[in-house]
Amino acid sequence: MDNDKLVIGGHEFESRFILGSGKYSLSLIDAAIKYAGAQIITLAVRRANTADEENILDFIPENVTLLPNTSGARNAKEAVRIARLARELGCGNFVKVEIMRDSKYLLPDNAETIKATEILANEGFVVMPYMYPDLNVARDLVNAGAATIMPLASPIGSNKGLATKEFIQILIDEIDLPIIVDAGIGKPSQACEAMEMGAAAIMANTALATAGDLPLMADAFRHAIEAGRKAYLSGLGRVLTRGASASDPLTGFLRN
Amino acid sequence: MENQFLIDSDKLSPAALEKKHRLENDPSSRTNHMEYMEGMEVIKSDVREKVMAQMKSYDYNKYTAKDVKAALEHESCTAEDFKALLSPAAEPFLEQIAQKARLETSKHFGNTVYLFTPLYIANYCENYCVYCGFNCYNKISRMKLNFEQIEHEMKVIAESGMEEILILTGESRSMSSVEYIGEACKLARKYFRMVGLEIYPVNTDEYRYLHECGADYVTVFQETYDAEKYETLHLAGHKRVWPYRFDAQERALMGGMRGVAFSALLGLSDFRKDALATGLHAYFLQRKYPHAEISLSCPRLRPIINNDKISPLDVHETQLCQIICAYRIFMPFAGITVSSRESAQFRNGIVKIAATKVSAGVSTGIGDHESKYSGKQQDSLQGDEQFEIDDSRSLEKMYSDISGEGLQPVLNDYLYV
Numbered sequence: 001m002d003n004d005k006l007v008i009g010g011h012e013f014e015s016r017f018i019l020g021s022g023k024y025s026l027s028l029i030d031a032a033i034k035y036a037g038a039q040i041i042t043l044a045v046r047r048a049n050t051a052d053e054e055n056i057l058d059f060i061p062e063n064v065t066l067l068p069n070t071s072g073a074r075n076a077k078e079a080v081r082i083a084r085l086a087r088e089l090g091c092g093n094f095v096k097v098e099i100m101r102d103s104k105y106l107l108p109d110n111a112e113t114i115k116a117t118e119i120l121a122n123e124g125f126v127v128m129p130y131m132y133p134d135l136n137v138a139r140d141l142v143n144a145g146a147a148t149i150m151p152l153a154s155p156i157g158s159n160k161g162l163a164t165k166e167f168i169q170i171l172i173d174e175i176d177l178p179i180i181v182d183a184g185i186g187k188p189s190q191a192c193e194a195m196e197m198g199a200a201a202i203m204a205n206t207a208l209a210t211a212g213d214l215p216l217m218a219d220a221f222r223h224a225i226e227a228g229r230k231a232y233l234s235g236l237g238r239v240l241t242r243g244a245s246a247s248d249p250l251t252g253f254l255r256n
Numbered sequence: 257m258e259n260q261f262l263i264d265s266d267k268l269s270p271a272a273l274e275k276k277h278r279l280e281n282d283p284s285s286r287t288n289h290m291e292y293m294e295g296m297e298v299i300k301s302d303v304r305e306k307v308m309a310q311m312k313s314y315d316y317n318k319y320t321a322k323d324v325k326a327a328l329e330h331e332s333c334t335a336e337d338f339k340a341l342l343s344p345a346a347e348p349f350l351e352q353i354a355q356k357a358r359l360e361t362s363k364h365f366g367n368t369v370y371l372f373t374p375l376y377i378a379n380y381c382e383n384y385c386v387y388c389g390f391n392c393y394n395k396i397s398r399m400k401l402n403f404e405q406i407e408h409e410m411k412v413i414a415e416s417g418m419e420e421i422l423i424l425t426g427e428s429r430s431m432s433s434v435e436y437i438g439e440a441c442k443l444a445r446k447y448f449r450m451v452g453l454e455i456y457p458v459n460t461d462e463y464r465y466l467h468e469c470g471a472d473y474v475t476v477f478q479e480t481y482d483a484e485k486y487e488t489l490h491l492a493g494h495k496r497v498w499p500y501r502f503d504a505q506e507r508a509l510m511g512g513m514r515g516v517a518f519s520a521l522l523g524l525s526d527f528r529k530d531a532l533a534t535g536l537h538a539y540f541l542q543r544k545y546p547h548a549e550i551s552l553s554c555p556r557l558r559p560i561i562n563n564d565k566i567s568p569l570d571v572h573e574t575q576l577c578q579i580i581c582a583y584r585i586f587m588p589f590a591g592i593t594v595s596s597r598e599s600a601q602f603r604n605g606i607v608k609i610a611a612t613k614v615s616a617g618v619s620t621g622i623g624d625h626e627s628k629y630s631g632k633q634q635d636s637l638q639g640d641e642q643f644e645i646d647d648s649r650s651l652e653k654m655y656s657d658i659s660g661e662g663l664q665p666v667l668n669d670y671l672y673v
Contacts, residue, residue: 023366025664046671074547078673085671101547104589157363209366 004233006201008178009094009126009147011065015039016195017225018067018180019218020205022047026059028214033064035218042067042096042203045086057089067128069096076115083120095120096150097129106156110137114144121145130182133167138175149175150203152183153194157206159186162194172198188217188224195228196236259523261386261489263563265395276393279384279491289487289496296500297459297507303540304502310335311481311533319343328356333586338535341582342528350578357581357610360588368664370591370613371654372420373413374454376622377401377440379639381426383493385479387524389560389642390426392493396561399622399639400431407443412625414447416617416651419668421448422475426642427456427495434462438469445470449668452517456494457504463511472672474508475517475553476501480525481533489524505541515549516541517593522576523557523568531579535586542587551591551613552583558597558643573602577609584610596645600657603647608661616654618645 006013019038021029033041045068047056060066068086073079076099083095097120099112113129114137120127126147131137133151141149151171154163161184162168172179178200185191191202202225211217262280264273278285292298319340327337328349340346341353378400381390389396401409413421421444425432437455444451452473453466463474480486483498490496505516518538520530531554538550556568556576571579576598583592594603594611596618603614619628622639626632629650649657658665 022669023368023664025367025659025662044669047666047669072671073673081673082671103547103549104542106589159363206363206366210362 004229006178008128011126013039013065013201015222016201016229017191017222018042018182018201018203020203020208021056021060023205023209024214026056029056029059030061031215032208032218033061035215035222036208037222038064038218040065040067040094042069042205043091044069044071045082045089045091046072048086048089048091057091065094066091067094067096068092069098069130070116071098071100073097073099073116074101075099075109076112076119079112079116080119083116083125084123087125093124094126094128097127108132108152110134113137114140117141117146118144121147128180133164133171135167135170135174138171142175142177146177148178148180148200150180150182153181153190154184156183158184159207159210160184161186161190165193165197168194168199169197188220191221192224192228192231195225196231198232199228201225259387259557259566259569261563261566263394265393265562267395268393272393276384280386283487286487286491287496289483289490289498291497292500293494293497295459296494296497299460299503299507299510301503301506301544303506303537303544304499306540307481307533307536308483310536311529314339314529314532316343316528319345321345321348324349324353327585328352335536335539335586338582338586339532341585342531342579344528346578346582347574350574350581353578353581353585354609357584358608360584361610361612364588365612366664367662368612368666368669369607369658370420370666370669371418371616371651371658372422372450372452372613373418373615373617373651374422374424374620375406375409375413375444375625376424376620376639376642377406377409377437378428378432379426379622379642380428380431381493382428382430383495384491385493385495386489386491387521387557387560387566389562389640394560394562396640397638399637400436401623403439403443405623405636406440409623409625410443410447412629413617416629417655417667418617418651419448420450420452420670422452422454422473422615423471424454424642425456427493429456429494434458434465438466441466441469441471445672450670450672457501457507460507460511463508463513465511467512470672472514472670473517473549473551474505474513474515475519475551476504476508477519477521477553477555478502478534478537479521481520481530481537482525485525502537505537506544509541509545509548515551515591517551517553517591519553519555521555521557522571522579527571527575527579531582535583538587538590549591550587550589551593552587553593553595554580554583555595555597558645560643561640564644573598576602577606580606580610596647596649597643598646600647600649604657604661607658607663614654614658616649616651618648620645 154160
């Protein structure tokens with residue numbers, strides 16, 4: 001447990017909770033990071049595209065890794081442009097690729113995401129693509145040079161939890177990169193469940209932003225994620241299916 | 257009771273007055289409002305038919321408390337639910353509706369509220385729309401800013417900290433050409449992160465040109481979706497052509513604009529039907545263009561220069577709140593803008609429920625930002641306002657008021673790509 005690190009693109013992190021920003025007051029970012037114990041925080045490049053005094057960048061402590069996202073991009077070309085701008089703005093090499101062609105559900109466009117991932121990985125970015133959990137796409141993203149895979153649990157902001165659970169489990173089982181569950185996690189218990197399944201980390205934003213007490217909810221998520229991780233590492237116990245197991249063995253008739 | 261819109265100016269010539277009266281009193285003297293004028297692009301679209309069919313068959317009195325309760329319980333809001341939420345039967349449930357609306361708003365927008373300001377660059381108008389301060393028979397001080405003046409206005413606004421601007425003109429193609437507006441967009445890109453337009457409807461290629469000049473959002477108010485009522489309010493000019501106006505947002509999207517805004521001017525006609533049509537117009541267009549960013553405005557009629565009696569009639573704040581909440585529940589992802597036509601108290605309350613964008617530091621006049629922002633008297637000419645605003649808070653005041661409500665004011669969340 002002591003050496004249990006999250007490794008993304010060669011960078012090591014102790015925390016497995018990636019925080020969103022931008023849906024709550026800038027003045028709360030500090031407290032959120034502290035209570036969440038987070039070491040990575042996302043920010044929309046389009047939100048950082050603002051005047052000095054209100055720049056979200058200035059509210060993020062220096063020891064936290066910035067994960068700029070490409071929200072607002074409708075295709076690979078736009079995502080690449082936004083990622084390059086993030087680098088110019090001094091946001092570092094990490095980028096979360098988000099490409100949406102749907103303003104209603106904000107579901108990611110997997111095909112365009114593969115294209116953008118390949119271009120950006122070749123340019124030296126640590127690419128963390130947000131995607132709809134599809135095994136074939138995840139494999140393509142691995143080949144394109146992704147550093148992690150970020151499947152959605154349910155639509156952004158919906159707080160509906162692990163609607164795509166079975167498909168995320170397949171990614172966890174089949175893909176060698178860290179699987180970071182992103183979008184739709186509404187409660188600490190859902191985050192815990194994803195971690196128990198073997199997710200490498202959790203990303204949450206709305207669940208915190210809409211909580212009555214943001215720092216307290218950040219703390220709750222932190223503990224839930226840690227609990228889920230410990231459960232995963234310790235190996236979950238046997239879960240009996242409905243009904244008792246037969247007392248007489250089915251194979252009792254066999255004779256040697 | 258109806259609004260008394262018709263006002264005669266003593267500055268009009270006898271011939272102009274005679275024409276005005278003829279337009280007002282003799283429907284046969286008016287052009288066919290359903291017929292496109294020369295140069296107006298016709299696009300193939302079924303959106304209008306879909307919206308109008310639903311609006312025509314909408315009998316809001318048939319909805320009951322049961323329908324409203326069902327709408328509140330449903331996880332996603334159908335068009336039928338939306339109709340119930342807009343009906344009179346929903347009024348006793350306003351608090352529950354507001355609670356649900358707030359939940360939806362927070363899911364999609366967290367605690368953020370976006371800020372912007374309008375900039376009117378010209379108030380010349382070729383139309384006779386009886387309720388509007390800019391109408392061609394209303395004797396007001398007319399003005400069109402030159403590029404130097406536009407840049408000066410933009411500097412003054414940008415210095416206040418504003419990052420999003422909405423450029424407006426009166427509806428006169430001859431006085432405010434597409435090229436003139438395009439140049440204004442290019443200037444705006446120098447001072448602002450985001451540039452929106454609220455101008456007369458244009459063709460797809462012209463929207464494309466304006467997009468290339470730096471604009472990415474287009475707002476068109478349909479005023480009323482009741483075409484027959486529309487005909488009695490928009491008596492002359494190109495604005496009279498109702499279907500060309502209806503298709504403006506679709507042409508804007510075809511021209512490459514990122515987002516479009518919809519609105520009926522509440523108080524002109526049956527507000528429940530107009531609100532329904534506004535929501536459905538946005539809904540059907542989003543289905544057809546899923547990438548489009550959608551927003552809704554909810555203006556009510558206001559007094560204008562030379563006619564201070566104009567009011568939104570039966571659309572009181574309660575009804576306005578009901579409409580805004582219904583919009584939110586029906587389209588949780590849509591931006592909702594509440595303008596300075598409404599009071600500071602109303603706007604402070606509604607941003608906590610459903611509105612996601614408010615204007616600040618507003619002038620609906622021409623070339624008067626410096627005097628309005630600094631109190632300094634300007635020697636140069638100024639053009640009169642389109643309507644009277646209610647909430648005159650500066651950006652600074654609005655920013656601190658929103659923060660004080662525990663919300664997060666956002667000046668920009670946009671990149672031109």
